[in-house]
Amino acid sequence: MADPGTQEVVLEDLEATTRLTGRKHILSLLVEDKPGVLARIAGLFSRRGFNIDTLAVGPTEDPEVSRITLTLDGAVHPIDQVTKQLHKLVNVIKIRDMDPDATVAREMALFRVQATVEGRAEIMQFAEIFAADIIDVSRRTLTIEVTGTQDKIDAFERMIRPHGLIEMARTGEVAISRSRPDQ
Amino acid sequence: MRAADALCEALKAEGVEHVFGIPGGASLPIYDALYDADLNHIQVRHEQCGGHAAEGYAKASGKVGVAFATSGPGATNLVTAIADAMMDSVPTVFVTGQVRTELIGTDGFQEADVTGITMPVVKHSFLVTDPRQIPRYVHEAFHIAATGRPGPVLVDIPQDLSRAEIDYEPPEGKPDLPGYKPPTEGNIKQIRLAAKALANARRPVIYGGGGIVNANAAEEFRELCASDRIPVTLTVMGLGAFPAPHDQWLGMLGMHGTRTANYAMDEADLIVAVGARFDDRITGKLSEFAPRAKFIHIDVDPAEISKNVPAHIPIVGDARDVLPKLTREYRALKPDSARLEEWWGRIQEWQANHPLRYEDSRDTEIKPQFMIEAMYEATGGDAIITSDVGQHQMWAAQYYHFNRPRQWINSGGLGTMGFGLPAAIGAKVARPDDEVVCLAGDGSLIMVCQELATAAYHDIPVKVFLMNNGHFGMVRQWQELFWAERYKAVEMGPSPDWPKLAEAFGWTGMQCSDKGELRDAMKTALDADGPVLLDVHVTKDENCFPMIPAGAAARDMVG
Numbered sequence A: 001m002a003d004p005g006t007q008e009v010v011l012e013d014l015e016a017t018t019r020l021t022g023r024k025h026i027l028s029l030l031v032e033d034k035p036g037v038l039a040r041i042a043g044l045f046s047r048r049g050f051n052i053d054t055l056a057v058g059p060t061e062d063p064e065v066s067r068i069t070l071t072l073d074g075a076v077h078p079i080d081q082v083t084k085q086l087h088k089l090v091n092v093i094k095i096r097d098m099d100p101d102a103t104v105a106r107e108m109a110l111f112r113v114q115a116t117v118e119g120r121a122e123i124m125q126f127a128e129i130f131a132a133d134i135i136d137v138s139r140r141t142l143t144i145e146v147t148g149t150q151d152k153i154d155a156f157e158r159m160i161r162p163h164g165l166i167e168m169a170r171t172g173e174v175a176i177s178r179s180r181p182d183q
Numbered sequence B: 001m002r003a004a005d006a007l008c009e010a011l012k013a014e015g016v017e018h019v020f021g022i023p024g025g026a027s028l029p030i031y032d033a034l035y036d037a038d039l040n041h042i043q044v045r046h047e048q049c050g051g052h053a054a055e056g057y058a059k060a061s062g063k064v065g066v067a068f069a070t071s072g073p074g075a076t077n078l079v080t081a082i083a084d085a086m087m088d089s090v091p092t093v094f095v096t097g098q099v100r101t102e103l104i105g106t107d108g109f110q111e112a113d114v115t116g117i118t119m120p121v122v123k124h125s126f127l128v129t130d131p132r133q134i135p136r137y138v139h140e141a142f143h144i145a146a147t148g149r150p151g152p153v154l155v156d157i158p159q160d161l162s163r164a165e166i167d168y169e170p171p172e173g174k175p176d177l178p179g180y181k182p183p184t185e186g187n188i189k190q191i192r193l194a195a196k197a198l199a200n201a202r203r204p205v206i207y208g209g210g211g212i213v214n215a216n217a218a219e220e221f222r223e224l225c226a227s228d229r230i231p232v233t234l235t236v237m238g239l240g241a242f243p244a245p246h247d248q249w250l251g252m253l254g255m256h257g258t259r260t261a262n263y264a265m266d267e268a269d270l271i272v273a274v275g276a277r278f279d280d281r282i283t284g285k286l287s288e289f290a291p292r293a294k295f296i297h298i299d300v301d302p303a304e305i306s307k308n309v310p311a312h313i314p315i316v317g318d319a320r321d322v323l324p325k326l327t328r329e330y331r332a333l334k335p336d337s338a339r340l341e342e343w344w345g346r347i348q349e350w351q352a353n354h355p356l357r358y359e360d361s362r363d364t365e366i367k368p369q370f371m372i373e374a375m376y377e378a379t380g381g382d383a384i385i386t387s388d389v390g391q392h393q394m395w396a397a398q399y400y401h402f403n404r405p406r407q408w409i410n411s412g413g414l415g416t417m418g419f420g421l422p423a424a425i426g427a428k429v430a431r432p433d434d435e436v437v438c439l440a441g442d443g444s445l446i447m448v449c450q451e452l453a454t455a456a457y458h459d460i461p462v463k464v465f466l467m468n469n470g471h472f473g474m475v476r477q478w479q480e481l482f483w484a485e486r487y488k489a490v491e492m493g494p495s496p497d498w499p500k501l502a503e504a505f506g507w508t509g510m511q512c513s514d515k516g517e518l519r520d521a522m523k524t525a526l527d528a529d530g531p532v533l534l535d536v537h538v539t540k541d542e543n544c545f546p547m548i549p550a551g552a553a554a555r556d557m558v559g
Helices: A037-048 A079-087 A117-129 A150-164 B003-013 B025-036 B047-061 B073-077 B079-087 B114-121 B133-146 B159-163 B188-200 B210-214 B218-226 B259-267 B319-332 B337-353 B368-378 B391-399 B420-430 B451-457 B473-482 B498-504 B515-527
Strands: A024-032 A054-059 A065-073 A092-097 A103-114 A133-137 A141-148 A165-170 A174-177 B018-021 B040-043 B065-069 B092-098 B124-127 B152-158 B204-208 B232-234 B249-252 B270-274 B294-299 B313-316 B384-387 B436-441 B463-468 B508-512 B532-537
Touching (some): A024 A037, A024 A079, A024 A174, A037 A065, A065 A174, A079 A092, A117 A141, A117 A150, A141 A150, B003 B025, B003 B133, B003 B159, B018 B047, B018 B420, B025 B092, B025 B159, B040 B451, B047 B065, B047 B092, B047 B451, B065 B073, B073 B079, B073 B092, B079 B114, B079 B152, B092 B133, B092 B159, B114 B124, B124 B133, B133 B152, B188 B270, B188 B294, B188 B313, B204 B218, B204 B259, B210 B218, B218 B319, B232 B259, B249 B259, B249 B391, B259 B337, B294 B319, B368 B391, B368 B463, B368 B515, B384 B391, B384 B420, B391 B436, B391 B463, B420 B436, B420 B451, B420 B463, B463 B498, B463 B515, B498 B508, B498 B532, B515 B532
Parallel strands (some): B018 B040, B065 B092, B204 B232, B204 B270, B232 B249, B270 B294, B384 B436, B436 B463, B508 B532
Antiparallel strands (some): A024 A065, A024 A092, A054 A065, A103 A141, A103 A174
């Protein structure tokens, strides 16, 4: 783009930024580890009518700072408005709208599945294909731990659901940016 | 020293001279510290009004207003004022007492989770968990309240912690908060782009809001307006930032703005928004708002930009920094003012065809608009005017021509009834040498009439000009126009004898119902010592026009 200081301005050509991106966004927030921070963030989302798809909270390398990883649908919410509102919270130190091509994101999920004599082998086969671990077993059930992208976990769920999904717990995605190869 | 004494020292270090409040059990240590502190405490009669008085103080002075309340009901009574300060970006610090630390979470006597309750309506809040935090949080609270986009900050202090012994040294410099870096300077490339767009516009309008007043940038705003013959309009919060009357002045815009201002927005090709937030009372039906316009949006709060109306040229920064640069860049382009001739022709046509007008009575009856005109004349147009919300507020905005910032103090965003009297008390404390008049509605005044005691007790000579129409007038107007005249709960019924009520509180009470006597009555009230309430009986069923019906477009104004 030319330096706006040198170009002519024709009013008709000015465009406002489009607001909806139409894709999933992962926001990575660094926040001060202070009481009420999560309530402030949750409150902001409900007050402004933003929907959080997933949310994961945990410590970082700095004991005074926590990381909150949020996923949101950019087809429904203007992400820049979400990040700007989040920035207004004094306890929010930094926000990154993660670039999908330069981000490694993972989620962990636990599934308890009905495992009949006939079905058990197939479930174990799926677990192997998905590089999942069987972490608990009973006569009629298997409990499986899967880690991976949201899509992978969704796919695993689709595979085992017909066997009888008793219970599922998912952490929501956490994400970190990829290192450049020369780093 | 005790942490409560450190609290007072910290307030003084922030330049605080006056605080508004009511004591209670959980704030006993704080009030014990106030006994010795060199701070003027104004004892209000309801915490909500303490909050509004702090707002009035802040709006009149530009300094941070401070209000105190005790825990539980004291703190919850503050909530309306906190929300009001949030909506109108008023720099305020609220200090609440909290129950003792070991009682928090037990539903103790007078316990309320005030940080939780107020979370959606504060700029920031602090719950003290260590007595050493108290003075530090106070300094941080002032920094946050006053900088960037101003707003309310709450500091909630458990009773046991305010009694603890701590060391306190006033800090040097401003606090460093890792998550709080308000923008100041605007991006110069964006400013240049804006200047060029403005120079190319043939139907531009400058639309200013309360942000200009908050940024103390009225002079810089006027410079920008003076750089060419660009038409200027202001929101109800911005009134006074540009002097009225003036040959570039279109009047206020929005729901009860002038037809000229609203039509100009409707037909503009470029709108320069300065410290304004495209509230629904401005835009009317959003999809039909200013359909031909491109938008330059200057605001210190990045989240306001493109929130309601997408901006073509966003400029994030303090108006006081951005406006002089924009003026300089614009002047350097030497734009040809002749390009605006056609636009002014159109505007002057609207001005001639649609001036603000009302039908005056043919007898002695006082029309509410006449009352505002009389008030303008009696005060020489120079008084600080506070108001509540409703018809009287809109008539004042239309007919009292504000010519300087901080002259017009009202509740714009939250629209809080009863704001005017406590705000007038706060404004008079801030500006004792200025005439301060509360233009009150009778529906509003009765909500806060206990504050007549505050003004009498502390000898604060405010004047209340009561526009008494015996109704919740604006709601009555809506029931008449949009709800088939099914009037419900809008008539005030047997109102008090206001002059007697005023006298009972130690005020001077006056009454007027003859328009021939009104100006003199107002002058008498203004010249009298001490607080005076002048009860003015006006037409009961006058409607405030013109108006954009809710959800309609600007060009569909009625009345």
